[in-house]
Amino acid sequence: MEIKVLHQVMEWNEDVSRQVRQTLKEQKICMINIMGSPGAGKTSLITALIGKLGREFCVGVIEGDIAGQIDAEKILSLGVPAVQLNTDGACHIEAMSIQKILPLLPINDLDVIFVENIGNLVCPAEFDIGESLRITLLSIPEGDDKVEKYPLMFTDTGCLVLNKYDMLPYFDFDEERVARNYETVNPSGPLFKVSCKDGDGLDLLCNFLSKKIREQIR
């Protein structure tokens, strides 16, 4: 006989992301999910943001990587609480992993948690990890066709950061093309041009983030 059940499989990403969001709301923490290709500058961006936003907010970091502790060690050396989340091969972070790792951070003291997602323009965009805000990072050397090729990554984000902007003269990168396509898939999302290396453009981005964080932790 057939038993019709139509049972939503619990403990799966949706439910867990809702729980994570609730926990963060209670703790008054703004969690920012940073996504982009390997080498786009996610760790450098986080390091730069800690330097600026760290004066106003208490910051913690969850470093997602397939393997290794390199990034977490880098952040810890700045005196900022950080935990390394190793996905053992998986190409993205899920809400369940965030839920498990949150207690390892001093969440009672934190205002902001940066989550560095796995370097990948595809899968991370598909998983809601309970974040308050998403940042998509694209660097000049990656090319100007990425918005067309990986639309979801740019559709479903709070802002786009164009990193390594100082490299623009050395690449055939049509920034108008990126801006136009980004506006098409994400009409309300702002675009920031920064260079984490020399700090250019970071102030504008930090003003935007600082406003978002204050709204969230109020």
Add this chain to the structure above:
Amino acid sequence: MHELSITQSILDYSLSEAKKHGGVKIREIRLLLGPFSGIVPECIQMYMDLLAEGTIAQGVKIKATTLPLKVRCRDCGKESEITRRHIACPFCESLRLEILSSNDFIIDSLEVDTDGD
């Protein structure tokens, strides 16, 4: 990579449902997967073969159906079903889409033998 824990929860739920209905053997578990569920059905089957050993679900077949990707176009307003290969409105080719279906993951039904079968 989370298929192991997911498979365990599918098995636990199926066993308790079958028991409720007087089932003595579970032959098939039918799943409905949203286009962004991120689940690999072959992995579920592989783990199920291991986990179900010695239970009434031993040898159970996992049948997974992927649900279509449903979107609403922000430009022409029409709803449609598209594939992830070509993300654009089939009516006006706009890329400004709102995703309606997502990471659903549902146990649809079980095929079970009861004592009377």
